[in-house]
Amino acid sequence: MPIRNFSEKTLTAEVLKRVGKAPDKRARQVVQSLVKHLHAFVREVRPTQEEWFQGIQFLTRTGHMCDDKRQEFILMSDTLGVSMLVDFINYGKVGKATESTVLGPFFVAGAPEMPLGANIARPGTPGEPCVVTGTVKDLKGQPIADALIDVWEGGADGFYDVQKPDGTNLRARFRSDAQGRFHFRCITPVSYPVPHDGPVGKMLVATGRHPMRPGHLHFVIEAPGCDKLVTHLFVKGDKYLDSDAVFGVKDSLIVNFKKNAAGEAVCRYDFVLKPAGLRKSPARRAKRRH
Numbered sequence: 001m002p003i004r005n006f007s008e009k010t011l012t013a014e015v016l017k018r019v020g021k022a023p024d025k026r027a028r029q030v031v032q033s034l035v036k037h038l039h040a041f042v043r044e045v046r047p048t049q050e051e052w053f054q055g056i057q058f059l060t061r062t063g064h065m066c067d068d069k070r071q072e073f074i075l076m077s078d079t080l081g082v083s084m085l086v087d088f089i090n091y092g093k094v095g096k097a098t099e100s101t102v103l104g105p106f107f108v109a110g111a112p113e114m115p116l117g118a119n120i121a122r123p124g125t126p127g128e129p130c131v132v133t134g135t136v137k138d139l140k141g142q143p144i145a146d147a148l149i150d151v152w153e154g155g156a157d158g159f160y161d162v163q164k165p166d167g168t169n170l171r172a173r174f175r176s177d178a179q180g181r182f183h184f185r186c187i188t189p190v191s192y193p194v195p196h197d198g199p200v201g202k203m204l205v206a207t208g209r210h211p212m213r214p215g216h217l218h219f220v221i222e223a224p225g226c227d228k229l230v231t232h233l234f235v236k237g238d239k240y241l242d243s244d245a246v247f248g249v250k251d252s253l254i255v256n257f258k259k260n261a262a263g264e265a266v267c268r269y270d271f272v273l274k275p276a277g278l279r280k281s282p283a284r285r286a287k288r289r290h
């Protein structure tokens with residue numbers, strides 16, 4: 001029997017049958033699911049040929065916008081809530097462990113290591129002075145010494161250093177002390193827009209959304225034997241906490257940046273890392289679901 005003359009009704013089953021021959025089990029599952037959902041999307045939306053081509057052009061422009069400094073596809077994933085969904089699936093919520101959130105596109109590996117107490121803002125950097133202090137502990141409350149604490153933030157003008165030509169600023173790495181403590185200086189983070197001069201910006205406008213994120217400090221905290229924690233601390237009272245453009249806010253990560261006697265903002269937070277391997281492998285999770 002010739003395998004041809006497909007119709008809207010019969011096509012999906014044949015595509016699924018063909019990609020079902022993929023020798024790698026995971027690749028088979030991923031591509032079959034993609035075909036199933038993509039065909040369902042097209043059946044639901046019923047695009048005209050012009051609309052379908054507009055979609056292709058949109059994705060093409062998104063790709064052209066990407067280089068070593070700008071990743072428009074990650075931004076797309078962030079603003080459509082996909083990055084947070086992947087984060088929920090992979091990091092989850094475990095006991096008192098600090099919750100995670102999006103990494104974002106402005107992390108830079110190998111930021112300068114600074115001694116505890118240093119200011120991550122270069123002299124003359126505009127912004128309200130801020131002191132950040134806290135601890136890194138495990139789930140049993142034991143201090144974690146020598147944890148690597150990577151921190152970065154945007155400037156008072158709403159831009160990260162990598163978006164400007166002036167070199168490294170407002171990012172550093174610290175090590176917790178023997179009691180798991182850390183402290184450093186920075187500027188109080190302010191709300192800022194995600195890059196919105198490309199296809200993602202157009203998508204936000206077309207869907208009636210703003211590009212703003214509430215003010216936050218980024219952290220990546222690593223220690224041997226623990227899962228890497230990727231998170232933020234958000235500023236309590238920020239007007240964008242309930243409409244973050246990338247859906248990253250969690251109550252447990254909102255901090256009251258209180259003023260001290262010297263008029264500086266103080267942000268205090270105790271991070272809790274979970275032991276490595278508490279996550280389940282993707283294959284095991286998939287099996288449980290079906």
Ligand code: BEZ
Nearest residue numbers: 078102104105106194246
């Ligand atoms: C950020 O917080 O740096 C960020 C996160 C997601 C998209 C854009 C920016």
Ligand code: FE
Nearest residue numbers: 104154216218
């Ligand atoms: Fe950020």
